[in-house]
Amino acid sequence: MMTEDNLNNEEIRPENEGHDPELEKGSVPELDPKAKAEKDAQFEKEFMPLISSLYNFAYRLTLDEDDANDLVQETYLKAYRFFASYEQGTNAKAWLFRILKNSFINDFRKKSKQPSKVDYQEVESFYNSDDVDENITVDLRIESIQDMIGDEVATALNALAVDFRTIIILCDLEGFTYEEMAKILDIPIGTVRSRLHRARNLLKEKLKEYAGTMGYNK
Amino acid sequence: MKRNFTNWMGSLFGKPKQKATCCDCIKSLQLVVDGEATKQQEEYFLNHLDECMPCYNFYEVEKTVKQVLQNKIEKKSAPTHLAENIRSRLKSM
Ligand SMILES: [Zn+2]
Numbered sequence: 635m636m637t638e639d640n641l642n643n644e645e646i647r648p649e650n651e652g653h654d655p656e657l658e659k660g661s662v663p664e665l666d667p668k669a670k671a672e673k674d675a676q677f678e679k680e681f682m683p684l685i686s687s688l689y690n691f692a693y694r695l696t697l698d699e700d701d702a703n704d705l706v707q708e709t710y711l712k713a714y715r716f717f718a719s720y721e722q723g724t725n726a727k728a729w730l731f732r733i734l735k736n737s738f739i740n741d742f743r744k745k746s747k748q749p750s751k752v753d754y755q756e757v758e759s760f761y762n763s764d765d766v767d768e769n770i771t772v773d774l775r776i777e778s779i780q781d782m783i784g785d786e787v788a789t790a791l792n793a794l795a796v797d798f799r800t801i802i803i804l805c806d807l808e809g810f811t812y813e814e815m816a817k818i819l820d821i822p823i824g825t826v827r828s829r830l831h832r833a834r835n836l837l838k839e840k841l842k843e844y845a846g847t848m849g850y851n852k
Numbered sequence: 853m854k855r856n857f858t859n860w861m862g863s864l865f866g867k868p869k870q871k872a873t874c875c876d877c878i879k880s881l882q883l884v885v886d887g888e889a890t891k892q893q894e895e896y897f898l899n900h901l902d903e904c905m906p907c908y909n910f911y912e913v914e915k916t917v918k919q920v921l922q923n924k925i926e927k928k929s930a931p932t933h934l935a936e937n938i939r940s941r942l943k944s945m
Contacts, residue, residue: 689930710938784924806921
């Protein structure tokens with residue numbers, strides 16, 4: 635732990651975040667009380683109002699309240715460590731979402747028994763096969779979607795593999811742009827588009843299943 | 853590896869061969885629904901809807917799915933103790 639007043643932490647670039655999740659707590663330079671109070675006030679103002687959005691994202695990823703709490707807490711601690719690298723007026727929400735998503739991938743998925751990454755190859759061939767194509771949303775009617783209650787829609791969303799779930803949450807629930815999603819997920823915009831496209835098709839399949847079992851699709 | 857949009861579009865409505873001209877529209881559709889299309893793309897696409905029932909139907913379904921996701925899924929709020937826990941952790945950092 636550094637003992638000098640040290641405001642020289644601009645060296646920590648945002649890129650570090652996500653690549654070194656296990657950074658020691660002690661790497662935060664100690665500030666004099668006044669500087670720390672200023673930093674804390676700034677952090678509070680910029681980041682804390684986003685806590686419910688982050689919690690919602692964490693919950694939709696982990697599907698567990700305790701896990702969501704841990705993930706959000708970890709995200710804030712990490713953001714605090716790198717707060718000096720945060721440029722005011724830039725997209726705080728996208729930055730925090732990125733940290734959270736990286737924490738989820740780096741630390742969290744290992745601990746929990748989540749299924750591993752989607753096999754995109756498999757998904758791709760699934761969509762390229764003609765017999766399956768026949769079934770996609772053929773008779774998913776607008777009325778049947780509109781009649782569904784939130785829980786049914788949420789269940790359909792939760793049934794998707796985490797990468798597909800994630801992109802739908804970011805786009806449709808949180809309203810991020812393609813460009814922001816590309817940054818949050820570290821993928822090219824073209825991949826954002828195609829993944830979103832697949833995710834929605836999978837979701838519609840699930841919705842259709844529900845519509846079928848609930849008798850909405852008569 | 854590109855999806856065959858035409859086949860897929862066709863399969864939605866059970867007439868694969870007929871929808872061959874709608875490839876470009878399907879690509880714009882997602883952009884329009886997500887508010888990512890250029891003015892020109894959007895205009896072209898929305899005009900096309902007047903002339904093409906399958907694209908119109910498909911657009912309505914996509915829009916509805918998005919609206920339902922936006923409006924019907926419960927937004928979980930962070931429990932009150934969470935912010936307090938975080939603040940007290942930060943205090944000691
Ligand atoms: Zn058309």
